[in-house]
Amino acid sequence: MTECRVKECRVKDRKTAILEAAARVIAHHGVRGLRVEELAAEAGVSKALVYYHFGDRAGLLRHTLRFIGDRAERYTGGGPPGPPGTPGPPRAPKDAALELERRLLLELRDTPEVRENSTAWGELRASAVFEPELREELARAGRQWVREIADLLGRIDPSPPDAALVGAAERLTVLLEGLSTRWLIGVLPVGHASELMRGAIAAEVEALRLREPRQACAVA
Amino acid sequence: MTECRVKECRVKDRKTAILEAAARVIAHHGVRGLRVEELAAEAGVSKALVYYHFGDRAGLLRHTLRFIGDRAERYTGGGPPGPPGTPGPPRAPKDAALELERRLLLELRDTPEVRENSTAWGELRASAVFEPELREELARAGRQWVREIADLLGRIDPSPPDAALVGAAERLTVLLEGLSTRWLIGVLPVGHASELMRGAIAAEVEALRLREPRQACAVA
C-alpha cells in the first residue's frame, strides 16, 4: 500500500497524504474551517477519495486525531502522544529531572512543526466536547502521556506513592495543554509559557519531596 | 431599552435574549454548531434581528464572549471573568486560603449553570486561535482573573514578590482551564479534577513559602 522504498521516502500513499493534509488544514483553519474540498486540494487528490477512505467528515477527524498522536509519539522520541510536539535531540537520557523538563518544554517551542501539531491537536481536543467519538483516543493518549511523566517523576524521587506521582503528572500535562492553548491563541508569549511550566515542575517536584515532612529539615 | 421593572425581571430586551440564547446554543452545539437560524429560534426572534444587532456572525461571537464573562463576574460573587463559573455562597471572606480554594473550585461543579458557562467559554476560547478579534477580550478576562487569584495568594502569604504571586496565579488559572476542558470532554470526572486542583493549590502555596529557604526550618 505504501511506495516508500527509496531513501527519501517521498512517495507516500494517498491515504497518508490526506491525513497529513488534514493536520495542516486543521492547524491553519481549525476543525470548523476544514472543508473537504480544500483538504483534497491540499492533499492533491479528489474530494471523492476522501470519502472513499474515511467514510465521512467525522471519520476523517477520528483518523486525523490518531494520526497526529502517532506522529508526535515518533517526534518526541518517546512513548506518548499528548498535546503533541516535535523533533528534539535524539534522546539523551541524562538526569531524569532534565529529561522531564526537556519532554514538557518540547511542546512549547515556536517552530512550524510544533505549531502545526499542537494547533491541530488542540482543535481536535476542543471538538471532542461535542464529538464523543473522539474521546476514547484522547483519553488513551492522555493516559499514556501521564504515565510517562509520572515515571520520570518517579526516577527523580522514588519515595512517593504512585498515586502522588500520577497526580503530579496529571497536573503538569493538563497545565501544558492550557499553556499551549494560550500561547497558540496569542495571549501568552511562548517564553513566558515555558517559564511558567518550569515553575510548575519545580513546585510539583518540591511538593513530592515534602511528602515526608520529618525528612524535610533533617539535613538542615 | 430594558423592561426589567417587575420583581421577577422576566421581561428582557431581545438583544439580551439573543446573547443568552447564544451562550446556550454554543454550550450545546459548540461555536462550530452555532447556526444563526437555530439561535434566532432559541431566542424567539427572527434571524434578521440577530444581524441587526450584531452585524455578522463574528460580531455575535465577540459580544457573546463578553456577555459570558460579565455573567460569570456576577456569579462568582467577585471581580473576574475567566473560565467562568456560577453562583456560590454570597461571599463570606473567611480565611484567604479557603476563599482561594472556593474561588477556583467554583468552576468545577457539575451544575447546569457551570456547565453552560464553562462549555461556552471554552468553545469561544478555542475559537480564538482562528478568530483574532476574540483575543483582546480573552486577554482582558485572563488578566483580571489572574490578578484576583494573585491577591488571594498574597493574603495567604504576603512575603513573596508580586511576580511570584502572579506566576503562581497564572499557573493555577491555566490549570483550571485545562481541567475544566478535560472534564467537559468527559475524560476526567469532576471530582478528580477538583482533587487535582486542590493538589496544585497546595503545591503552589508551599512553593511560595519555600522561597526563603532559611525561614523554612526555623520553626522546626
Added chain:
DNA sequence: GTCTATAATACGATAGAC
C-alpha cells in the same frame, strides 16, 4: 483506488415592509 460531475441542501447575509 481514483476520478469527474452532480445532487441536495444548509447557511450566511440582505431587501424591504411595517
Added chain:
DNA sequence: GTCTATCGTATTATAGAC
C-alpha cells in the same frame, strides 16, 4: 426595532465511469 421572504453560494455527500 422587528419581521417575512429570498438570494447566492459554499459544502457535504453520492453516482457512476475508468
